[in-house]
Amino acid sequence: MNKNDFRIQVPLWNIALWFILIIWTYGVVYLVDLINGDFEGVFKVENGELTADFNVLPLSSVVIGLVLLIVFLIAYFFKLKRHNDEHPIKMNFITFLKPGEFLEDDELLKQVTENATKRIYIFYSHALPLLIFFMVIFPLDRYLYVVMLFLLLIGHNAMYYLEIRKFLSGNYKLHTSKRVKNNRFSKMFVTVMLVALIVAIVFPINRVNQIDQNQQELLSEYESCLNEGKTATIDFTGETTVRCD
Amino acid sequence: MLRNRVRELRARHGYSQTALANRVDVTRQTIGFIEKGEFSPSITLSLKLAKELQISVDELFWLEEDLDE
Structure with missing residues:
Protein backbone atom coordinates (compact mmCIF):
# COMPACT_ATOMS: atom_id res chain seq x y z
CA MET A 1 0.00 0.00 0.00
CA ASN A 2 1.35 3.44 -0.93
CA LYS A 3 0.26 7.09 -1.05
CA ASN A 4 -1.02 6.70 -4.62
CA ASP A 5 -3.52 4.05 -3.55
CA PHE A 6 -6.93 5.40 -4.58
CA ARG A 7 -8.45 4.26 -1.29
CA ILE A 8 -6.35 6.92 0.49
CA GLN A 9 -7.77 9.62 -1.80
CA VAL A 10 -11.42 8.53 -1.53
CA PRO A 11 -12.19 10.95 1.38
CA LEU A 12 -10.98 13.86 -0.81
CA TRP A 13 -13.30 12.68 -3.58
CA ASN A 14 -16.13 12.47 -1.05
CA ILE A 15 -15.39 16.05 0.03
CA ALA A 16 -15.57 17.19 -3.61
CA LEU A 17 -18.89 15.33 -4.00
CA TRP A 18 -20.37 17.04 -0.92
CA PHE A 19 -19.29 20.47 -2.23
CA ILE A 20 -20.98 19.75 -5.57
CA LEU A 21 -24.12 18.64 -3.74
CA ILE A 22 -24.09 21.86 -1.68
CA ILE A 23 -24.31 23.77 -4.98
CA TRP A 24 -26.91 21.44 -6.49
CA THR A 25 -29.22 21.23 -3.45
CA TYR A 26 -29.44 25.03 -3.27
CA GLY A 27 -31.49 24.95 -6.46
CA VAL A 28 -33.30 21.72 -5.58
CA VAL A 29 -34.47 23.09 -2.21
CA TYR A 30 -35.74 26.23 -3.98
CA LEU A 31 -37.61 24.20 -6.60
CA VAL A 32 -39.14 21.83 -4.04
CA ASP A 33 -40.29 24.81 -1.95
CA LEU A 34 -41.73 26.37 -5.09
CA ILE A 35 -43.70 23.24 -6.04
CA ASN A 36 -45.00 22.78 -2.50
CA GLY A 37 -45.69 26.45 -2.01
CA ASP A 38 -46.56 29.22 -4.42
CA PHE A 39 -46.05 27.51 -7.81
CA GLU A 40 -48.86 29.48 -9.48
CA GLY A 41 -47.25 32.73 -8.33
CA VAL A 42 -44.30 32.01 -10.62
CA PHE A 43 -46.43 32.67 -13.70
CA LYS A 44 -47.50 36.21 -14.40
CA VAL A 45 -49.50 37.81 -17.17
CA GLU A 46 -47.72 40.87 -18.53
CA ASN A 47 -49.08 42.78 -21.54
CA GLY A 48 -51.35 39.84 -22.29
CA GLU A 49 -48.49 37.33 -22.33
CA LEU A 50 -47.83 34.60 -19.81
CA THR A 51 -44.29 34.85 -18.40
CA ALA A 52 -42.44 32.77 -15.85
CA ASP A 53 -40.73 34.65 -13.07
CA PHE A 54 -38.09 32.21 -11.83
CA ASN A 55 -35.21 33.11 -9.58
CA VAL A 56 -32.16 32.71 -11.82
CA LEU A 57 -29.58 31.84 -9.15
CA PRO A 58 -31.20 28.61 -7.85
CA LEU A 59 -31.97 27.44 -11.39
CA SER A 60 -28.34 28.05 -12.40
CA SER A 61 -27.18 26.13 -9.34
CA VAL A 62 -29.26 23.08 -10.39
CA VAL A 63 -27.75 23.13 -13.89
CA ILE A 64 -24.17 23.84 -12.73
CA GLY A 65 -24.48 21.24 -9.95
CA LEU A 66 -25.77 18.63 -12.39
CA VAL A 67 -22.94 19.27 -14.87
CA LEU A 68 -20.35 19.09 -12.08
CA LEU A 69 -21.96 15.90 -10.79
CA ILE A 70 -21.74 14.22 -14.20
CA VAL A 71 -18.09 15.32 -14.64
CA PHE A 72 -17.33 14.09 -11.12
CA LEU A 73 -18.91 10.67 -11.70
CA ILE A 74 -17.04 10.17 -15.00
CA ALA A 75 -13.70 11.17 -13.42
CA TYR A 76 -14.40 8.96 -10.38
CA PHE A 77 -15.26 6.00 -12.60
CA PHE A 78 -11.98 6.31 -14.57
CA LYS A 79 -9.91 6.72 -11.42
CA LEU A 80 -11.60 3.66 -9.89
CA LYS A 81 -11.05 1.60 -13.02
CA ARG A 82 -7.34 2.50 -13.06
CA HIS A 83 -7.06 1.56 -9.38
CA ASN A 84 -8.74 -1.81 -9.98
CA ASP A 85 -6.43 -2.50 -12.93
CA GLU A 86 -3.29 -1.69 -10.92
CA HIS A 87 -4.05 -2.89 -7.38
CA PRO A 88 -4.81 -6.37 -6.06
CA ILE A 89 -7.50 -5.09 -3.67
CA LYS A 90 -10.45 -4.09 -5.84
CA MET A 91 -12.98 -1.40 -5.06
CA ASN A 92 -16.67 -1.33 -5.96
CA PHE A 93 -18.15 1.66 -7.78
CA ILE A 94 -20.93 1.95 -5.21
CA THR A 95 -21.03 0.18 -1.88
CA PHE A 96 -23.32 0.79 1.06
CA LEU A 97 -21.84 -1.80 3.39
CA LYS A 98 -18.13 -0.97 3.54
CA PRO A 99 -16.86 2.47 2.54
CA GLY A 100 -14.09 2.36 -0.08
CA GLU A 101 -11.71 4.33 2.15
CA PHE A 102 -11.55 1.60 4.81
CA LEU A 103 -8.06 0.05 4.87
CA GLU A 104 -8.20 -3.51 6.10
CA ASP A 105 -5.28 -5.13 4.32
CA ASP A 106 -3.75 -6.36 7.57
CA GLU A 107 -4.18 -6.04 11.32
CA LEU A 108 -2.23 -2.77 11.70
CA LEU A 109 -4.29 -1.06 9.00
CA LYS A 110 -7.45 -2.42 10.65
CA GLN A 111 -6.28 -0.81 13.90
CA VAL A 112 -5.54 2.52 12.15
CA THR A 113 -8.97 2.44 10.46
CA GLU A 114 -10.58 1.65 13.81
CA ASN A 115 -8.81 4.59 15.46
CA ALA A 116 -9.86 6.95 12.65
CA THR A 117 -13.49 5.81 12.74
CA LYS A 118 -13.48 6.10 16.55
CA ARG A 119 -12.48 9.77 16.22
CA ILE A 120 -15.32 10.30 13.76
CA TYR A 121 -17.78 8.59 16.12
CA ILE A 122 -16.73 11.05 18.85
CA PHE A 123 -17.01 13.94 16.37
CA TYR A 124 -20.60 13.00 15.44
CA SER A 125 -21.68 12.32 19.00
CA HIS A 126 -20.76 15.95 19.81
CA ALA A 127 -21.68 17.67 16.55
CA LEU A 128 -25.16 16.18 16.01
CA PRO A 129 -26.65 17.23 19.40
CA LEU A 130 -25.28 20.75 18.74
CA LEU A 131 -26.89 20.77 15.30
CA ILE A 132 -30.22 19.60 16.80
CA PHE A 133 -29.92 22.38 19.36
CA PHE A 134 -29.39 25.03 16.64
CA MET A 135 -32.30 23.61 14.60
CA VAL A 136 -34.57 23.86 17.62
CA ILE A 137 -33.52 27.35 18.69
CA PHE A 138 -32.96 29.14 15.37
CA PRO A 139 -35.78 29.08 12.80
CA LEU A 140 -33.43 29.53 9.84
CA ASP A 141 -33.89 28.56 6.20
CA ARG A 142 -33.80 24.77 5.85
CA TYR A 143 -31.11 25.03 3.16
CA LEU A 144 -28.75 26.36 5.85
CA TYR A 145 -29.29 23.18 7.84
CA VAL A 146 -28.74 21.09 4.71
CA VAL A 147 -25.40 22.92 4.29
CA MET A 148 -24.55 22.29 7.96
CA LEU A 149 -25.16 18.56 7.45
CA PHE A 150 -22.95 18.59 4.37
CA LEU A 151 -20.28 20.44 6.38
CA LEU A 152 -20.41 17.66 8.98
CA LEU A 153 -19.81 15.12 6.21
CA ILE A 154 -16.93 17.25 4.87
CA GLY A 155 -15.44 17.49 8.37
CA HIS A 156 -15.78 13.74 8.86
CA ASN A 157 -13.98 12.97 5.59
CA ALA A 158 -11.27 15.56 6.28
CA MET A 159 -10.64 14.01 9.72
CA TYR A 160 -10.41 10.52 8.25
CA TYR A 161 -8.08 11.63 5.46
CA LEU A 162 -5.75 13.51 7.84
CA GLU A 163 -5.56 10.51 10.16
CA ILE A 164 -4.58 8.15 7.33
CA ARG A 165 -2.11 10.71 5.90
CA LYS A 166 -0.49 10.98 9.32
CA PHE A 167 -0.10 7.21 9.37
CA LEU A 168 1.46 7.13 5.89
CA SER A 169 3.81 10.03 6.63
CA GLY A 170 5.35 8.02 9.47
CA ASN A 171 4.39 10.44 12.28
CA TYR A 172 1.61 8.20 13.53
CA LYS A 173 1.43 7.01 17.12
CA LEU A 174 -0.91 4.14 17.93
CA HIS A 175 -0.61 4.74 21.67
CA THR A 176 -0.87 8.49 22.28
CA SER A 177 -1.34 10.23 25.61
CA LYS A 178 -5.13 10.02 25.32
CA ARG A 179 -5.73 11.50 28.75
CA VAL A 180 -4.24 14.90 27.77
CA LYS A 181 -6.06 14.94 24.42
CA ASN A 182 -9.39 13.95 26.00
CA ASN A 183 -9.04 16.70 28.62
CA ARG A 184 -8.45 19.34 25.96
CA PHE A 185 -11.38 18.06 23.92
CA SER A 186 -13.68 17.91 26.94
CA LYS A 187 -12.81 21.50 27.89
CA MET A 188 -13.58 22.64 24.34
CA PHE A 189 -16.89 20.75 24.35
CA VAL A 190 -17.92 22.18 27.73
CA THR A 191 -17.09 25.71 26.47
CA VAL A 192 -19.17 25.20 23.31
CA MET A 193 -22.07 23.80 25.35
CA LEU A 194 -21.90 26.77 27.76
CA VAL A 195 -21.99 29.24 24.87
CA ALA A 196 -24.91 27.30 23.35
CA LEU A 197 -26.74 27.36 26.70
CA ILE A 198 -26.28 31.14 27.02
CA VAL A 199 -27.58 31.57 23.45
CA ALA A 200 -30.53 29.28 24.27
CA ILE A 201 -31.48 31.48 27.21
CA VAL A 202 -30.74 34.90 25.68
CA PHE A 203 -32.31 34.29 22.25
CA PRO A 204 -35.88 33.38 23.38
CA ILE A 205 -35.88 36.12 26.06
CA ASN A 206 -34.85 38.66 23.44
CA MET B 1 5.17 -2.81 27.07
CA LEU B 2 5.74 -5.51 24.49
CA ARG B 3 9.40 -5.79 23.48
CA ASN B 4 10.73 -7.85 20.59
CA ARG B 5 13.76 -8.95 18.60
CA VAL B 6 12.17 -8.72 15.18
CA ARG B 7 14.60 -6.08 13.83
CA GLU B 8 17.66 -7.98 15.03
CA LEU B 9 16.53 -11.36 13.67
CA ARG B 10 15.28 -9.88 10.41
CA ALA B 11 18.75 -8.38 9.85
CA ARG B 12 20.36 -11.70 10.75
CA HIS B 13 18.26 -13.48 8.11
CA GLY B 14 18.97 -10.70 5.58
CA TYR B 15 15.35 -9.75 5.08
CA SER B 16 14.21 -6.23 4.32
CA GLN B 17 11.02 -5.04 6.04
CA THR B 18 9.14 -5.50 2.75
CA ALA B 19 10.52 -9.03 2.25
CA LEU B 20 9.53 -10.14 5.74
CA ALA B 21 6.14 -8.42 5.34
CA ASN B 22 5.51 -10.36 2.12
CA ARG B 23 6.48 -13.64 3.77
CA VAL B 24 3.98 -13.18 6.60
CA ASP B 25 1.35 -11.48 4.41
CA VAL B 26 1.21 -8.03 6.01
CA THR B 27 2.21 -4.52 4.90
CA ARG B 28 5.73 -3.10 5.34
CA GLN B 29 4.33 -0.54 7.78
CA THR B 30 3.14 -3.32 10.10
CA ILE B 31 6.67 -4.73 10.42
CA GLY B 32 7.98 -1.21 11.08
CA PHE B 33 5.44 -0.59 13.84
CA ILE B 34 6.11 -3.99 15.45
CA GLU B 35 9.87 -3.34 15.45
CA LYS B 36 9.35 0.06 17.12
CA GLY B 37 7.19 -1.67 19.76
CA GLU B 38 4.22 0.52 18.86
CA PHE B 39 1.99 -2.27 17.65
CA SER B 40 1.23 -5.55 19.40
CA PRO B 41 0.63 -8.23 16.77
CA SER B 42 -2.05 -10.90 17.11
CA ILE B 43 -1.13 -14.43 18.20
CA THR B 44 -1.48 -15.61 14.61
CA LEU B 45 0.93 -12.99 13.28
CA SER B 46 3.35 -13.59 16.16
CA LEU B 47 3.41 -17.30 15.31
CA LYS B 48 3.98 -16.53 11.61
CA LEU B 49 6.85 -14.15 12.43
CA ALA B 50 8.41 -16.64 14.83
CA LYS B 51 8.23 -19.34 12.17
CA GLU B 52 9.84 -17.13 9.52
CA LEU B 53 12.58 -15.99 11.89
CA GLN B 54 13.08 -19.56 13.17
CA ILE B 55 12.63 -18.81 16.83
CA SER B 56 9.99 -19.45 19.49
CA VAL B 57 7.33 -16.81 20.17
CA ASP B 58 8.43 -16.26 23.78
CA GLU B 59 11.98 -15.60 22.63
CA LEU B 60 10.77 -13.21 19.95
CA PHE B 61 8.35 -11.24 22.15
CA TRP B 62 8.38 -10.52 25.85
CA LEU B 63 6.69 -8.14 28.26
CA GLU B 64 8.67 -5.42 29.94
CA GLU B 65 7.33 -3.25 32.74
CA ASP B 66 6.48 0.21 31.49
CA LEU B 67 7.85 2.75 33.97
CA ASP B 68 5.55 5.52 32.65
CA GLU B 69 2.50 3.56 33.70
Whole structure:
Protein backbone atom coordinates (compact mmCIF):
# COMPACT_ATOMS: atom_id res chain seq x y z
CA MET A 1 0.00 0.00 0.00
CA ASN A 2 1.35 3.44 -0.93
CA LYS A 3 0.26 7.09 -1.05
CA ASN A 4 -1.02 6.70 -4.62
CA ASP A 5 -3.52 4.05 -3.55
CA PHE A 6 -6.93 5.40 -4.58
CA ARG A 7 -8.45 4.26 -1.29
CA ILE A 8 -6.35 6.92 0.49
CA GLN A 9 -7.77 9.62 -1.80
CA VAL A 10 -11.42 8.53 -1.53
CA PRO A 11 -12.19 10.95 1.38
CA LEU A 12 -10.98 13.86 -0.81
CA TRP A 13 -13.30 12.68 -3.58
CA ASN A 14 -16.13 12.47 -1.05
CA ILE A 15 -15.39 16.05 0.03
CA ALA A 16 -15.57 17.19 -3.61
CA LEU A 17 -18.89 15.33 -4.00
CA TRP A 18 -20.37 17.04 -0.92
CA PHE A 19 -19.29 20.47 -2.23
CA ILE A 20 -20.98 19.75 -5.57
CA LEU A 21 -24.12 18.64 -3.74
CA ILE A 22 -24.09 21.86 -1.68
CA ILE A 23 -24.31 23.77 -4.98
CA TRP A 24 -26.91 21.44 -6.49
CA THR A 25 -29.22 21.23 -3.45
CA TYR A 26 -29.44 25.03 -3.27
CA GLY A 27 -31.49 24.95 -6.46
CA VAL A 28 -33.30 21.72 -5.58
CA VAL A 29 -34.47 23.09 -2.21
CA TYR A 30 -35.74 26.23 -3.98
CA LEU A 31 -37.61 24.20 -6.60
CA VAL A 32 -39.14 21.83 -4.04
CA ASP A 33 -40.29 24.81 -1.95
CA LEU A 34 -41.73 26.37 -5.09
CA ILE A 35 -43.70 23.24 -6.04
CA ASN A 36 -45.00 22.78 -2.50
CA GLY A 37 -45.69 26.45 -2.01
CA ASP A 38 -46.56 29.22 -4.42
CA PHE A 39 -46.05 27.51 -7.81
CA GLU A 40 -48.86 29.48 -9.48
CA GLY A 41 -47.25 32.73 -8.33
CA VAL A 42 -44.30 32.01 -10.62
CA PHE A 43 -46.43 32.67 -13.70
CA LYS A 44 -47.50 36.21 -14.40
CA VAL A 45 -49.50 37.81 -17.17
CA GLU A 46 -47.72 40.87 -18.53
CA ASN A 47 -49.08 42.78 -21.54
CA GLY A 48 -51.35 39.84 -22.29
CA GLU A 49 -48.49 37.33 -22.33
CA LEU A 50 -47.83 34.60 -19.81
CA THR A 51 -44.29 34.85 -18.40
CA ALA A 52 -42.44 32.77 -15.85
CA ASP A 53 -40.73 34.65 -13.07
CA PHE A 54 -38.09 32.21 -11.83
CA ASN A 55 -35.21 33.11 -9.58
CA VAL A 56 -32.16 32.71 -11.82
CA LEU A 57 -29.58 31.84 -9.15
CA PRO A 58 -31.20 28.61 -7.85
CA LEU A 59 -31.97 27.44 -11.39
CA SER A 60 -28.34 28.05 -12.40
CA SER A 61 -27.18 26.13 -9.34
CA VAL A 62 -29.26 23.08 -10.39
CA VAL A 63 -27.75 23.13 -13.89
CA ILE A 64 -24.17 23.84 -12.73
CA GLY A 65 -24.48 21.24 -9.95
CA LEU A 66 -25.77 18.63 -12.39
CA VAL A 67 -22.94 19.27 -14.87
CA LEU A 68 -20.35 19.09 -12.08
CA LEU A 69 -21.96 15.90 -10.79
CA ILE A 70 -21.74 14.22 -14.20
CA VAL A 71 -18.09 15.32 -14.64
CA PHE A 72 -17.33 14.09 -11.12
CA LEU A 73 -18.91 10.67 -11.70
CA ILE A 74 -17.04 10.17 -15.00
CA ALA A 75 -13.70 11.17 -13.42
CA TYR A 76 -14.40 8.96 -10.38
CA PHE A 77 -15.26 6.00 -12.60
CA PHE A 78 -11.98 6.31 -14.57
CA LYS A 79 -9.91 6.72 -11.42
CA LEU A 80 -11.60 3.66 -9.89
CA LYS A 81 -11.05 1.60 -13.02
CA ARG A 82 -7.34 2.50 -13.06
CA HIS A 83 -7.06 1.56 -9.38
CA ASN A 84 -8.74 -1.81 -9.98
CA ASP A 85 -6.43 -2.50 -12.93
CA GLU A 86 -3.29 -1.69 -10.92
CA HIS A 87 -4.05 -2.89 -7.38
CA PRO A 88 -4.81 -6.37 -6.06
CA ILE A 89 -7.50 -5.09 -3.67
CA LYS A 90 -10.45 -4.09 -5.84
CA MET A 91 -12.98 -1.40 -5.06
CA ASN A 92 -16.67 -1.33 -5.96
CA PHE A 93 -18.15 1.66 -7.78
CA ILE A 94 -20.93 1.95 -5.21
CA THR A 95 -21.03 0.18 -1.88
CA PHE A 96 -23.32 0.79 1.06
CA LEU A 97 -21.84 -1.80 3.39
CA LYS A 98 -18.13 -0.97 3.54
CA PRO A 99 -16.86 2.47 2.54
CA GLY A 100 -14.09 2.36 -0.08
CA GLU A 101 -11.71 4.33 2.15
CA PHE A 102 -11.55 1.60 4.81
CA LEU A 103 -8.06 0.05 4.87
CA GLU A 104 -8.20 -3.51 6.10
CA ASP A 105 -5.28 -5.13 4.32
CA ASP A 106 -3.75 -6.36 7.57
CA GLU A 107 -4.18 -6.04 11.32
CA LEU A 108 -2.23 -2.77 11.70
CA LEU A 109 -4.29 -1.06 9.00
CA LYS A 110 -7.45 -2.42 10.65
CA GLN A 111 -6.28 -0.81 13.90
CA VAL A 112 -5.54 2.52 12.15
CA THR A 113 -8.97 2.44 10.46
CA GLU A 114 -10.58 1.65 13.81
CA ASN A 115 -8.81 4.59 15.46
CA ALA A 116 -9.86 6.95 12.65
CA THR A 117 -13.49 5.81 12.74
CA LYS A 118 -13.48 6.10 16.55
CA ARG A 119 -12.48 9.77 16.22
CA ILE A 120 -15.32 10.30 13.76
CA TYR A 121 -17.78 8.59 16.12
CA ILE A 122 -16.73 11.05 18.85
CA PHE A 123 -17.01 13.94 16.37
CA TYR A 124 -20.60 13.00 15.44
CA SER A 125 -21.68 12.32 19.00
CA HIS A 126 -20.76 15.95 19.81
CA ALA A 127 -21.68 17.67 16.55
CA LEU A 128 -25.16 16.18 16.01
CA PRO A 129 -26.65 17.23 19.40
CA LEU A 130 -25.28 20.75 18.74
CA LEU A 131 -26.89 20.77 15.30
CA ILE A 132 -30.22 19.60 16.80
CA PHE A 133 -29.92 22.38 19.36
CA PHE A 134 -29.39 25.03 16.64
CA MET A 135 -32.30 23.61 14.60
CA VAL A 136 -34.57 23.86 17.62
CA ILE A 137 -33.52 27.35 18.69
CA PHE A 138 -32.96 29.14 15.37
CA PRO A 139 -35.78 29.08 12.80
CA LEU A 140 -33.43 29.53 9.84
CA ASP A 141 -33.89 28.56 6.20
CA ARG A 142 -33.80 24.77 5.85
CA TYR A 143 -31.11 25.03 3.16
CA LEU A 144 -28.75 26.36 5.85
CA TYR A 145 -29.29 23.18 7.84
CA VAL A 146 -28.74 21.09 4.71
CA VAL A 147 -25.40 22.92 4.29
CA MET A 148 -24.55 22.29 7.96
CA LEU A 149 -25.16 18.56 7.45
CA PHE A 150 -22.95 18.59 4.37
CA LEU A 151 -20.28 20.44 6.38
CA LEU A 152 -20.41 17.66 8.98
CA LEU A 153 -19.81 15.12 6.21
CA ILE A 154 -16.93 17.25 4.87
CA GLY A 155 -15.44 17.49 8.37
CA HIS A 156 -15.78 13.74 8.86
CA ASN A 157 -13.98 12.97 5.59
CA ALA A 158 -11.27 15.56 6.28
CA MET A 159 -10.64 14.01 9.72
CA TYR A 160 -10.41 10.52 8.25
CA TYR A 161 -8.08 11.63 5.46
CA LEU A 162 -5.75 13.51 7.84
CA GLU A 163 -5.56 10.51 10.16
CA ILE A 164 -4.58 8.15 7.33
CA ARG A 165 -2.11 10.71 5.90
CA LYS A 166 -0.49 10.98 9.32
CA PHE A 167 -0.10 7.21 9.37
CA LEU A 168 1.46 7.13 5.89
CA SER A 169 3.81 10.03 6.63
CA GLY A 170 5.35 8.02 9.47
CA ASN A 171 4.39 10.44 12.28
CA TYR A 172 1.61 8.20 13.53
CA LYS A 173 1.43 7.01 17.12
CA LEU A 174 -0.91 4.14 17.93
CA HIS A 175 -0.61 4.74 21.67
CA THR A 176 -0.87 8.49 22.28
CA SER A 177 -1.34 10.23 25.61
CA LYS A 178 -5.13 10.02 25.32
CA ARG A 179 -5.73 11.50 28.75
CA VAL A 180 -4.24 14.90 27.77
CA LYS A 181 -6.06 14.94 24.42
CA ASN A 182 -9.39 13.95 26.00
CA ASN A 183 -9.04 16.70 28.62
CA ARG A 184 -8.45 19.34 25.96
CA PHE A 185 -11.38 18.06 23.92
CA SER A 186 -13.68 17.91 26.94
CA LYS A 187 -12.81 21.50 27.89
CA MET A 188 -13.58 22.64 24.34
CA PHE A 189 -16.89 20.75 24.35
CA VAL A 190 -17.92 22.18 27.73
CA THR A 191 -17.09 25.71 26.47
CA VAL A 192 -19.17 25.20 23.31
CA MET A 193 -22.07 23.80 25.35
CA LEU A 194 -21.90 26.77 27.76
CA VAL A 195 -21.99 29.24 24.87
CA ALA A 196 -24.91 27.30 23.35
CA LEU A 197 -26.74 27.36 26.70
CA ILE A 198 -26.28 31.14 27.02
CA VAL A 199 -27.58 31.57 23.45
CA ALA A 200 -30.53 29.28 24.27
CA ILE A 201 -31.48 31.48 27.21
CA VAL A 202 -30.74 34.90 25.68
CA PHE A 203 -32.31 34.29 22.25
CA PRO A 204 -35.88 33.38 23.38
CA ILE A 205 -35.88 36.12 26.06
CA ASN A 206 -34.85 38.66 23.44
CA ARG A 207 -37.53 37.40 21.03
CA VAL A 208 -40.29 37.53 23.68
CA ASN A 209 -39.18 41.05 24.59
CA GLN A 210 -39.27 42.08 20.93
CA ILE A 211 -42.79 40.63 20.43
CA ASP A 212 -44.02 42.42 23.54
CA GLN A 213 -42.55 45.74 22.33
CA ASN A 214 -44.11 45.29 18.86
CA GLN A 215 -47.50 44.54 20.42
CA GLN A 216 -47.34 47.70 22.54
CA GLU A 217 -46.52 49.78 19.47
CA LEU A 218 -49.32 48.17 17.42
CA LEU A 219 -51.81 48.70 20.23
CA SER A 220 -50.99 52.40 20.59
CA GLU A 221 -51.21 52.80 16.78
CA TYR A 222 -54.57 50.98 16.81
CA GLU A 223 -55.94 53.15 19.61
CA SER A 224 -54.79 56.45 18.07
CA CYS A 225 -56.44 55.39 14.78
CA LEU A 226 -59.74 54.68 16.59
CA ASN A 227 -59.43 57.99 18.46
CA GLU A 228 -59.25 59.77 15.10
CA GLY A 229 -62.62 58.21 14.28
CA LYS A 230 -61.21 55.94 11.55
CA THR A 231 -61.45 52.16 11.05
CA ALA A 232 -58.39 50.27 12.22
CA THR A 233 -57.55 46.80 10.90
CA ILE A 234 -54.55 44.67 11.62
CA ASP A 235 -52.84 43.22 8.57
CA PHE A 236 -51.14 39.92 9.33
CA THR A 237 -49.78 39.29 5.85
CA GLY A 238 -46.03 39.69 5.97
CA GLU A 239 -44.92 42.03 8.74
CA THR A 240 -47.85 42.77 11.09
CA THR A 241 -49.07 46.34 10.57
CA VAL A 242 -52.09 48.48 11.48
CA ARG A 243 -54.11 49.81 8.57
CA CYS A 244 -56.02 52.99 9.28
CA ASP A 245 -58.80 53.81 6.76
CA MET B 1 5.17 -2.81 27.07
CA LEU B 2 5.74 -5.51 24.49
CA ARG B 3 9.40 -5.79 23.48
CA ASN B 4 10.73 -7.85 20.59
CA ARG B 5 13.76 -8.95 18.60
CA VAL B 6 12.17 -8.72 15.18
CA ARG B 7 14.60 -6.08 13.83
CA GLU B 8 17.66 -7.98 15.03
CA LEU B 9 16.53 -11.36 13.67
CA ARG B 10 15.28 -9.88 10.41
CA ALA B 11 18.75 -8.38 9.85
CA ARG B 12 20.36 -11.70 10.75
CA HIS B 13 18.26 -13.48 8.11
CA GLY B 14 18.97 -10.70 5.58
CA TYR B 15 15.35 -9.75 5.08
CA SER B 16 14.21 -6.23 4.32
CA GLN B 17 11.02 -5.04 6.04
CA THR B 18 9.14 -5.50 2.75
CA ALA B 19 10.52 -9.03 2.25
CA LEU B 20 9.53 -10.14 5.74
CA ALA B 21 6.14 -8.42 5.34
CA ASN B 22 5.51 -10.36 2.12
CA ARG B 23 6.48 -13.64 3.77
CA VAL B 24 3.98 -13.18 6.60
CA ASP B 25 1.35 -11.48 4.41
CA VAL B 26 1.21 -8.03 6.01
CA THR B 27 2.21 -4.52 4.90
CA ARG B 28 5.73 -3.10 5.34
CA GLN B 29 4.33 -0.54 7.78
CA THR B 30 3.14 -3.32 10.10
CA ILE B 31 6.67 -4.73 10.42
CA GLY B 32 7.98 -1.21 11.08
CA PHE B 33 5.44 -0.59 13.84
CA ILE B 34 6.11 -3.99 15.45
CA GLU B 35 9.87 -3.34 15.45
CA LYS B 36 9.35 0.06 17.12
CA GLY B 37 7.19 -1.67 19.76
CA GLU B 38 4.22 0.52 18.86
CA PHE B 39 1.99 -2.27 17.65
CA SER B 40 1.23 -5.55 19.40
CA PRO B 41 0.63 -8.23 16.77
CA SER B 42 -2.05 -10.90 17.11
CA ILE B 43 -1.13 -14.43 18.20
CA THR B 44 -1.48 -15.61 14.61
CA LEU B 45 0.93 -12.99 13.28
CA SER B 46 3.35 -13.59 16.16
CA LEU B 47 3.41 -17.30 15.31
CA LYS B 48 3.98 -16.53 11.61
CA LEU B 49 6.85 -14.15 12.43
CA ALA B 50 8.41 -16.64 14.83
CA LYS B 51 8.23 -19.34 12.17
CA GLU B 52 9.84 -17.13 9.52
CA LEU B 53 12.58 -15.99 11.89
CA GLN B 54 13.08 -19.56 13.17
CA ILE B 55 12.63 -18.81 16.83
CA SER B 56 9.99 -19.45 19.49
CA VAL B 57 7.33 -16.81 20.17
CA ASP B 58 8.43 -16.26 23.78
CA GLU B 59 11.98 -15.60 22.63
CA LEU B 60 10.77 -13.21 19.95
CA PHE B 61 8.35 -11.24 22.15
CA TRP B 62 8.38 -10.52 25.85
CA LEU B 63 6.69 -8.14 28.26
CA GLU B 64 8.67 -5.42 29.94
CA GLU B 65 7.33 -3.25 32.74
CA ASP B 66 6.48 0.21 31.49
CA LEU B 67 7.85 2.75 33.97
CA ASP B 68 5.55 5.52 32.65
CA GLU B 69 2.50 3.56 33.70
